[in-house]
Every structure is written in C-alpha cells, then in structure tokens.
Amino acid sequence: MESFFKVRKPQEVLAMLDRFGPCGEETLHLDDAFRRVLSRDLVSPEDLPGFCRATMDGYAVRAKDTFGASEGLPAFFQVTGEIRMGEIPRRSVGQGEAMRISTGGMLPGGADGVVMIEYCQPLDSETIEVSRTISPLENVIQPGDDIQKGSLVLPVGHRLRPQDLGVLAGLGFEQVPVFREPKVAIISTGDEVVPVEADPKAGQVRDINRYTLGAFCRANGAIPVFKGICPDNFERLKSLVEEGLEKADVLWLSGGSSVGTRDLTLAVFKTFDDFELMVHGISISPGKPTIIARIGGKPVVGLPGHVASALIVAEVFMAPLLANLSGAKEIDGPHGRRVMARLSRNIESKSGREDYIRVRLEREKGELKAEPLFGKSGLISPLVEGNGMVKVDVNTEGLYEGDLVEALLFR
Amino acid sequence: MESFFKVRKPQEVLAMLDRFGPCGEETLHLDDAFRRVLSRDLVSPEDLPGFCRATMDGYAVRAKDTFGASEGLPAFFQVTGEIRMGEIPRRSVGQGEAMRISTGGMLPGGADGVVMIEYCQPLDSETIEVSRTISPLENVIQPGDDIQKGSLVLPVGHRLRPQDLGVLAGLGFEQVPVFREPKVAIISTGDEVVPVEADPKAGQVRDINRYTLGAFCRANGAIPVFKGICPDNFERLKSLVEEGLEKADVLWLSGGSSVGTRDLTLAVFKTFDDFELMVHGISISPGKPTIIARIGGKPVVGLPGHVASALIVAEVFMAPLLANLSGAKEIDGPHGRRVMARLSRNIESKSGREDYIRVRLEREKGELKAEPLFGKSGLISPLVEGNGMVKVDVNTEGLYEGDLVEALLFR
Numbered sequence: 001m002e003s004f005f006k007v008r009k010p011q012e013v014l015a016m017l018d019r020f021g022p023c024g025e026e027t028l029h030l031d032d033a034f035r036r037v038l039s040r041d042l043v044s045p046e047d048l049p050g051f052c053r054a055t056m057d058g059y060a061v062r063a064k065d066t067f068g069a070s071e072g073l074p075a076f077f078q079v080t081g082e083i084r085m086g087e088i089p090r091r092s093v094g095q096g097e098a099m100r101i102s103t104g105g106m107l108p109g110g111a112d113g114v115v116m117i118e119y120c121q122p123l124d125s126e127t128i129e130v131s132r133t134i135s136p137l138e139n140v141i142q143p144g145d146d147i148q149k150g151s152l153v154l155p156v157g158h159r160l161r162p163q164d165l166g167v168l169a170g171l172g173f174e175q176v177p178v179f180r181e182p183k184v185a186i187i188s189t190g191d192e193v194v195p196v197e198a199d200p201k202a203g204q205v206r207d208i209n210r211y212t213l214g215a216f217c218r219a220n221g222a223i224p225v226f227k228g229i230c231p232d233n234f235e236r237l238k239s240l241v242e243e244g245l246e247k248a249d250v251l252w253l254s255g256g257s258s259v260g261t262r263d264l265t266l267a268v269f270k271t272f273d274d275f276e277l278m279v280h281g282i283s284i285s286p287g288k289p290t291i292i293a294r295i296g297g298k299p300v301v302g303l304p305g306h307v308a309s310a311l312i313v314a315e316v317f318m319a320p321l322l323a324n325l326s327g328a329k330e331i332d333g334p335h336g337r338r339v340m341a342r343l344s345r346n347i348e349s350k351s352g353r354e355d356y357i358r359v360r361l362e363r364e365k366g367e368l369k370a371e372p373l374f375g376k377s378g379l380i381s382p383l384v385e386g387n388g389m390v391k392v393d394v395n396t397e398g399l400y401e402g403d404l405v406e407a408l409l410f411r
Numbered sequence: 412m413e414s415f416f417k418v419r420k421p422q423e424v425l426a427m428l429d430r431f432g433p434c435g436e437e438t439l440h441l442d443d444a445f446r447r448v449l450s451r452d453l454v455s456p457e458d459l460p461g462f463c464r465a466t467m468d469g470y471a472v473r474a475k476d477t478f479g480a481s482e483g484l485p486a487f488f489q490v491t492g493e494i495r496m497g498e499i500p501r502r503s504v505g506q507g508e509a510m511r512i513s514t515g516g517m518l519p520g521g522a523d524g525v526v527m528i529e530y531c532q533p534l535d536s537e538t539i540e541v542s543r544t545i546s547p548l549e550n551v552i553q554p555g556d557d558i559q560k561g562s563l564v565l566p567v568g569h570r571l572r573p574q575d576l577g578v579l580a581g582l583g584f585e586q587v588p589v590f591r592e593p594k595v596a597i598i599s600t601g602d603e604v605v606p607v608e609a610d611p612k613a614g615q616v617r618d619i620n621r622y623t624l625g626a627f628c629r630a631n632g633a634i635p636v637f638k639g640i641c642p643d644n645f646e647r648l649k650s651l652v653e654e655g656l657e658k659a660d661v662l663w664l665s666g667g668s669s670v671g672t673r674d675l676t677l678a679v680f681k682t683f684d685d686f687e688l689m690v691h692g693i694s695i696s697p698g699k700p701t702i703i704a705r706i707g708g709k710p711v712v713g714l715p716g717h718v719a720s721a722l723i724v725a726e727v728f729m730a731p732l733l734a735n736l737s738g739a740k741e742i743d744g745p746h747g748r749r750v751m752a753r754l755s756r757n758i759e760s761k762s763g764r765e766d767y768i769r770v771r772l773e774r775e776k777g778e779l780k781a782e783p784l785f786g787k788s789g790l791i792s793p794l795v796e797g798n799g800m801v802k803v804d805v806n807t808e809g810l811y812e813g814d815l816v817e818a819l820l821f822r
Binding site: 034048050051053055084086087139141145146160161165166167171172173174191192197200201202203204208209210212215216218232305306307338339340363366367379380381383384406 | 441442445459460461462464466467495496497498499514515516517550552556557558564565571572573574575576577578579580581582583584585601602603604607608610611612613614615616617618619620621622623624625626627629630643716717718722749750751774777778779787788789790791792794795817821822
C-alpha cells in the first residue's frame with residue numbers, strides 16, 4: 001500500500017478546489033431557471049414600477065388638499081370618477097377632487113397621494129369626507145422606487161429563488177443566462193460490489209454509493225452520469241475513467257475501502273498524461289483516504305468506499321467543488337445549512353484532525369439539541385437516523401455537553 | 412366590497428389545512444425517488460450486513476489468541492492467506508492463525524475479530540507479530556448489526572434524502588412506493604396583469620406571481636400547472652377555475668389586489684355546488700385578504716395579489732398544505748428551515764395579528780444577525796434583498812434589538 005504522502009489540511013484542500021471554475025453558459029426560459037445560477041449580472045432595463053401606483057385602496061387626491069383634515073374637522077372632496085385597473089386614468093384630479101383607486105392602480109395626473117379607504121366617508125354619490133391629512137407621495141410608489149433602470153438586479157453567481165424569478169419576470173426577463181449544470185461521472189469500484197437488483201452472495205454488497213452520491217449531485221445542482229460498477233481491474237477501470245472524463249466535467253470514483261482498490265485508483269489516474277495529484281489524504285475523520293487530482297483540467301476524485309465517509313467528504317469538499325463548477329457564489333443558498341445547536345453529550349476527538357460526528361438534531365424549547373450518534377464504525381444506519389453533523393476542530397480535543405456548536409444540516 | 416367575515420387565526424387555519432391528505436401513490440425506481448415522500452413503511456427484507464464483515468484493514472484472528480499481547484510482549488501468528496473482496500474465504504482460521512483482510516471483507520470461519528494493520532508487524536512472509544489485545548467482535552460487524560431483517564428502515568411520510576436512497580439500495584429496494592406529487596393549478600388574475608413577454612403599457616404590470624408561485628411549488632415538491640392570466644371577468648375566471656380543478660389537486664388564484672378581483676374570486680368559488688368556505692381573511696400581516704375554500708374535496712385558495720404578501724402566505728400556509736397533499740410528515744425536511752438569529756433593530760407590531768417581517772440574515776461571529784428590511788409597502792425588491800422572515804407573535808407588541816428570534820429561511 002502506498003502511504004498517503006500528500007495529506008492536506010481541510011482548509012488547504014478547499015483552497016485548491018477554488019482553482020476550478022464554471023463549466024459553461026446557457027440561456028433558459030424563466031420556467032426552467034429555478035435553482036440555476038446566473039452567469040451574468042442582470043441590470044434592470046426599465047424602472048419598476050413603470051408608472052406611479054397606489055399601494056392602498058382609497059382615493060387619489062392632491063395631498064395638500066387634505067392638509068389640516070382630521071376627524072373633528074374633515075375635508076370634503078368631489079368624487080370625479082374611478083380608476084380602472086390596467087388603464088390610464090381618463091382625467092386628472094384638480095383642487096378638491098378625488099378619484100376612487102385600488103391598490104396597484106395608476107395615479108391620475110394632478111394627484112400625488114392616496115387617502116386610505118378607511119379615512120374616507122361617502123356623504124353622497126359624488127362627495128366624500130376625508131378625516132386625515134396625508135403627506136405628498138403617501139400610499140404611492142413612483143417610477144423606479146422599487147428598482148431603477150440601470151441598477152443591478154441580481155449578480156452573477158446568484159442561485160435563483162422563487163422571488164428572484166418573480167422580480168425578473170416583472171422586469172421582462174423572459175430568458176436568463178445561467179451556468180451549465182456540471183455533470184459528474186460516478187463510478188463505484190470494488191470486487192465485492194453488485195448492483196441493487198442483484199441478490200448478493202456471501203461476501204458481496206449492493207452498490208450504495210451510486211444512489212447516495214447521485215442524489216447528492218442533484219441536491220447540489222449537478223447532473224449525475226452513472227458509469228456503473230467496476231471490479232478491481234486496472235484496464236477496466238482505466239477505460240471507465242476515460243469514458244467518464246469524456247462525458248462529464250468531474251469524475252467521482254468511490255470504493256477502495258479495500259487497500260487494493262485505493263492503490264488501483266491512483267495507479268489508473270497516473271496513466272493519464274496531464275495528471276496532477278493535488279491531494280492524497282485529508283486530515284479529517286472519517287474521510288482521510290480521499291484522493292483529489294486533476295486530469296486535463298478536470299477534477300477527478302477518489303472518495304472513500306464506505307458511504308458514511310463518502311457522504312461526509314461530499315458534504316465538506318464536493319459541495320464546494322460543485323458550487324465552483326456551477327459558478328455559484330454561495331454553496332447552500334444565501335443562508336447555508338449551518339445552524340447552532342446545543343450538544344447533549346461530550347464528544348472526544350483526537351487533536352490534529354477535524355472530526356465529523358453525525359448527530360440527530362431536534363428542536364427542544366426553541367433551541368436545537370444535537371445528539372451525537374455513536375456506534376460501531378462501518379454502520380450505515382446512523383446516517384439515516386442522523387440529520388446533520390458537527391465538526392470538532394483540528395486543535396480541539398473534544399466538545400462538551402451543553403456547548404453551543406455549529407451543525408451542518410444534511411439535505 | 413364584502414368584508415372578511417371569517418377572519419381566522421393562523422393556528423386555526425393550519426389546523427383546517429390538516430384536513431387535506433395525500434393525492435395518491437406511485438412506484439418509482441430509486442434513481443427517480445430523490446426528495447419524494449414514502450407512501451408506506453419500509454421494512455427490511457434482510458439483515459444488513461448479510462455476513463460478518465471487517466470494519467478495518469488488518470488480520471482476521473481468534474480474539475482470544477491475542478489476549479495478553481502488548482508491545483512489550485507481542486503474540487505471534489501464522490499468516491495462512493488473504494481474503495479476497497467479494498468472496499467467501501476459502502479456509503478457516505485456527506488457533507494462532509491469521510488471514511489478511513480488508514475493510515468490508517468477509518470474516519473467515521473461526522475468526523471473531525480483526526487486528527488493525529497498525530498493530531501487526533510482518534516478521535517474514537508467513538508470520539506476523541501482534542502488539543495488541545483485541546476483544547471478541549472488535550473491528551467486526553455481524554449480520555444484522557446495522558439493520559435487522561423485519562425492522563422498520565424508513566417510515567411512511569419520510570422525504571427521501573441521498574443517504575436514505577443509499578440504504579434502500581443496500582437492502583435491495585430497486586423500486587419504492589411514494590406519494591404522487593400534488594399538482595397545483597396557478598391562475599394570475601387582474602385586468603392590469605400582462606405576460607412576461609409583453610411590453611406593458613402605462614397602468615399594466617407583468618405577471619410576477621406565476622413565476623414566484625411556480626418555483627415555490629417546485630421547492631415544495633409540487634408540480635405547477637399554469638392556467639394563464641385571467642382578466643376580472645366572471646365567466647372567464649369560472650371556466651379557468653373549472654379547468655384547473657379538473658387537471659390539478661389544488662388551485663391557487665393570485666391577484667385581487669384590487670377590490671373588484673377579490674369579490675370576483677369568491678363569487679366564482681360560490682357558484683360551485685360543493686363549495687365550502689373555510690377561511691375568509693387571516694389575522695396576519697401581510698396576507699390578510701386570503702381566501703381558502705374547498706370545492707369537491709380539493710383546496711382552492713385566493714392568494715393576495717402582491718407578490719410579497721403572496722409569498723409569505725405561501726411560506727406560512729401553502730407549504731404545510733403542500734406537505735399534507737404530499738403525505739410528508741415534515742414540511743421542510745427533517746430540520747426545517749427555522750434558525751435562531753439576533754435582531755439588529757427594533758420591530759414594532761400591532762397586537763392582535765401575526766406580523767411577518769422580511770429580514771436579511773447574515774453570519775456575524777458565529778451567530779446569525781437578522782436585519783429587518785423596512786421600506787414602503789408595495790415594493791418587491793426587499794424580497795430579493797431578504798433571505799428570510801421573522802414572525803412577531805400575535806400577542807407581542809414588537810421585538811427588540813438584540814432579541815434572539817426565530818427566522819424562517821427563504822428557499
């Protein structure tokens with residue numbers, strides 16, 4: 001077995017992954033752009049609103065005509081009509097005049113404010129009594145008040161949320177430029193691995209990683225390209241890696257819980273001319289035996305074989321890598337999936353590495369409680385019981401019951 | 412204008428929405444089941460692992476042969492072979508014998524533990540020195556240690572995450588029973604609304620809600636069915652509502668910022684024989700003028716016209732409704748999207764209603780800071796600047812700078 005001769009600290013690994021950039025651009029209709037990442041700054045082509053609008057139901061008036069009006073001393077207005085939604089008002093408002101207007105309606109000429117319906121009392125069909133003074137522009141938004149023509153609406157690298165799509169629709173962006181979703185070639189390796197539909201013999205296990213890593217890609221805005229299961233065979237693995245690199249932007253090879261596979265992975269990577277080894281081991285647990293290299297400018301990654309380790313390496317390093325390949329400025333949307341939680345038990349850890357402990361997060365009296373899930377190494381059920389993980393920093397020897405810790409939520 | 416005669420408290424509304432259940436079942440391949448909701452309890456058809464497996468690289472031995480071994484007084488073992496991955500070991504381990512084994516390999520007969528490679532020193536090609544005592548079953552998992560045959564793997568109502576799919580693959584579930592995704596008919600109403608591709612005239616605005624609500628559906632595991640824009644016309648709206656109810660499981664009609672549209676919505680709903688009005692106004696702000704009814708067992712909802720109000724009503728009430736229609740036990744996955752944050756400014760509120768304030772959440776010294784986004788009513792840009800919202804409870808008159816508050820993260 002080759003020992004890990006380029007063991008890196010997590011921060012170093014993350015810095016290296018920043019070398020990789022977005023995969024390309026495409027243009028999509030708004031209907032297809034949810035969760036996609038903008039590839040350009042979007043600048044507003046027009047003012048929003050485009051005209052002076054009421055923000056309340058009421059009467060459009062000249063504000064100064066209400067000055068001094070109060071419940072004890074109301075002002076009287078002559079109602080000269082009603083403004084229809086979506087139409088330009090047919091007349092202007094003069095001194096002492098008012099027009100009925102609904103929220104979103106266009107203000108008539110002459111008017112510079114809206115008195116809310118609550119403060120208007122009809123006296124007869126043509127007269128209202130106004131019991132409140134309004135200031136100019138009250139209950140009104142003017143052209144550009146919301147978004148000004150020429151201003152930056154959303155920046156490159158922003159992942160589009162429902163409200164972003166709405167605002168873009170409001171500004172007339174029917175199509176938007178976005179980065180292409182990265183394609184991830186996924187290969188599961190190991191002589192013991194059989195497909196889900198197989199009936200495993202003693203000694204064999206079904207391919208768990210394909211499904212876990214495939215869905216992980218989808219959760220991170222990437223497209224999995226499954227290349228199947230590869231036995232521990234040099235030629236077969238080499239040809240699968242070649243195929244994967246042709247069809248995808250990044251290649252994940254998982255497996256190699258056995259020593260033979262680990263060595264094989266690296267041996268195969270090394271046969272490529274433009275191979276550059278970046279990381280051979282990371283000082284985290286679980287997940288140390290991770291290999292990250294570059295072939296022809298594309299990242300190729302050897303993930304640990306055990307699904308728990310593979311998923312933690314994916315959360316910690318592959319999510320940022322996919323964000324880089326997607327052009328996304330933020331990995332998990334604007335807020336991240338990091339929450340503060342109160343630890344329910346002590347966690348021991350070895351200094352010199354980052355430890356990731358699976359936890360079960362539960363809400364208790366308005367606070368999140370993190371219950372560490374211990375158990376024999378090699379189990380997969382804690383991943384299903386758990387809904388997040390807590391990091392124990394490299395220079396910490398453990399965390400204590402009652403500590404407020406940061407947890408990364410699983411998806 | 413009809414006044415709101417069935418104004419309900421938010422908790423009452425949520426309780427009413429619990430009357431609606433899942434839309435139906437279907438069976439999907441694991442590749443298509445990410446984020447879908449299980450429609451049945453899944454019980455394990457077999458033990459996992461199915462055989463006794465090593466969880467470390469090392470040597471399989473009889474544990475008792477190591478008793479007393481230490482660095483000062485190592486035990487000697489005869490190496491009788493290597494266990495190949497995926498295969499049944501060809502021979503058993505006898506007293507004083509050891510077989511080389513990799514993580515995931517099948518334990519040979521006779522062996523009941525694995526000594527980690529680090530504690531094994533080869534002396535010659537057939538002999539190793541072991542410097543550590545192991546206990547029986549150390550570094551080994553036995554059949555069913557992870558998941559027992561007949562045990563509940565995942566319950567009905569669980570939304571499938573990457574690791575869940577992995578575990579299901581490990582147990583041989585190639586297909587899984589899930590609830591159908593609810594279909595949501597979406598209609599935007601109002602004489603002033605024009606499609607995104609139109610060049611709005613003065614007084615007109617583009618359809619913002621279609622895109623916001625459509626993506627909101629997708630974010631909540633539902634399928635939007637767009638029925639287009641409807642002017643304030645009784646017959647036209649009635650026929651669109653009929654069509655929508657035929658094709659979808661729930662109908663959302665947004666618009667009615669104008670008084671006329673609000674009345675029209677209710678008038679149209681009332682023409683259906685099996686119409687039952689559930690909610691006519693909710694004591695929240697924004698979002699009060701919300702109508703929820705039931706036609707032929709399907710929920711029909713009149714959402715506010717302004718996108719900010721519509722999105723908040725969607726987050727607070729429509730997400731739980733879609734969870735009910737999806738059969739999901741948890742609205743936002745296992746953890747929710749609720750985080751604790753420190754308020755950066757005072758928020759005033761009227762007692763007697765729940766207020767939802769848009770906030771910008773930012774991480775500051777390991778804590779989330781929530782900056783309230785105030786501004787004129789009727790603006791949409793705060794939705795884009797914001798990434799969450801804070802609730803001010805019905806009996807609270809406000810929140811103070813420095814308060815630790817719960818924020819709901821936008822998607």
